[in-house]
Amino acid sequence: MAKLPSIFIDGESGTTGLQIRARLAGHPGLVLRSLPEAERKDAAAKRALMEQVDLVVLCLPDEGAKEVAAIAAEMGEAAPRLLDASTAHRTHPDWVYGFPEMTRGQAERIAAARRVSNPGCYPTGAIALIRPLIEAGLLPPDFPLTINAVSGYSGGGKAMIAEFEAGAAAPFFLYGLTLEHKHLPEIQLHGGLARRPIFVPSVGNFAQGMLVSLPLHLDLLRGAPSPGDIEATLAAHYAGAEWVRVAPADGAARLEPEALNGSNALELRVYGNAARGQAVLVAKLDNLGKGASGAAVQNIGLMLGVDVNAALPLAAE
Template identity: 65%
Template sequence: MSDQTHPTAGARPRVFIDGEAGTTGLGIRTRLDELGLVDVISIAPEKRKDADARREMMRAADLIILCLPDDAAREAVSLAASLGDEAPRVLDASTAHRVSEGWTYGFPEMAEGQAEAIAGASHVANPGCYATGAIALLRPLVERGLLPVDFPVAINAVSGYSGGGRSMIEDYEAARAPAFELYGLGLKHKHLPEIRAYGLLARQPIFVPSVGNFRQGMLVSLPLFLRDLPGAPSAADLHAALAAHYEGARNVAVAPQEEADAGRIEALALNDTDRLDIHVFGNAEHGQAVLVARLDNLGKGASGAAVQNLRLMLGV
């Protein structure tokens, strides 16, 4: 599209994806092309690092989506801000601004009023994939007093290798990578700040991520000793609290309690969807429960969440 003036009234919104060639950017572009609700304007490949060319793309857009490394995302925000009154709204898919002042966290189902906050925000930070699953489990329990803010929380998770970036994808697809591995064992994974902030935790959780030899799909699990929680709630109590929180949510659902009887769950069931499902497994005899969030790390964990936020921000 060569015309780079802002659209007139009634025209479809224009969106510029800065970093369109990456995994998340490609996923967003595919979804937007399929929906046909906006016009995606693209920069010539040889000008992707040309600041002046990118600024003109930003000037032409109603909204820009940043699919960049953190430092590059910060630079892009400054570049957009230099346009003053012509600056577009910004949706950042990097880690750079997820807990930054002035940014709205892009998890619409997280809390009452969050979708409305996203719709009215000029700067929205798209959540991390692991963080989406963890916060989906934690926040409703903390808000209802079932989980103390200072409770010693441990979170385990497994993702498909597509969440690890280009080099990991290449290693797995060339059969150079192990079938399964834990990582982030320095206990300072980049998603921890947003998990703590939006999970409403006063204490740093232990988070142990892992990657398996499958392209996409994710399980995030939260094990709990129920007798150590206030009032010693049952697994059914936790299920009821989660179900109440997500009642009527478009993309998040709590599985019926009877589904937990199978005692197993696989990671790939929601692939190529933008959904997140929550499952509650419990053992009353031992007073234990395991809560599991299942999602596609490229769907509700990345590109799908970005498109959901874009639709809220642009009202399409």
């Protein structure tokens, strides 16, 4: 019998790590390995386990992820493959960006890579909207974009989760108002943008779910496309994609962020007013699903050649 591929989730007690482990628990084609709690910060114990597994998933703060990457570099050919869920390597040229649907051939690049950086939640929605328009030539790379987004509080880590669950947080707030949010370099690079966009994130009083919106003046785009042209461009880009779909938009409807929770789905919609030459593009996803642990499981499947679809449900509205 062939040996099953093995995985070590470094940081499995955090929000993303817990969800990855829960999604993969009992998977018949994978073996999950762990360190005893007392050894989780022991570099020697960690390296010893890394020598025994095929893939290490880094669910760590950026500095911790860099430390493990350095250990792997010292191991040379004996090093396991790495999938980093932190922001540490998302713009690093030696790491493949783990958004399989981003562009043609990306899934194959992930499957072949030794080091993959898992995308951020906000960038997943933003890049999903921007990259197809750049590649189609509708959106100039130097176009001045503004991106607005709202996330559930689970994306803010343990301190923010505790604040909301204790009832001590405001029901809604903007943040990142220095315009230096850590996801901006990732959005700009992988979105294909020459000009840094303005990004305004916010948090609402709900645990998980996300909306990312991109307003556009269509008459300023190349060829002055209609809302239908934008929707058709997105649909063509993601034709055949299992987890990304372009859904029809009802301008009279209310769009809420929680409908895809628990799934790996990413839904894109184009709301437009052709007479006014305006459109708002919206991405909806679970910030802990396609925006974190779901995306990681999808990349694990690609990197190890294992079918993980049962761990990646598509939510039906």
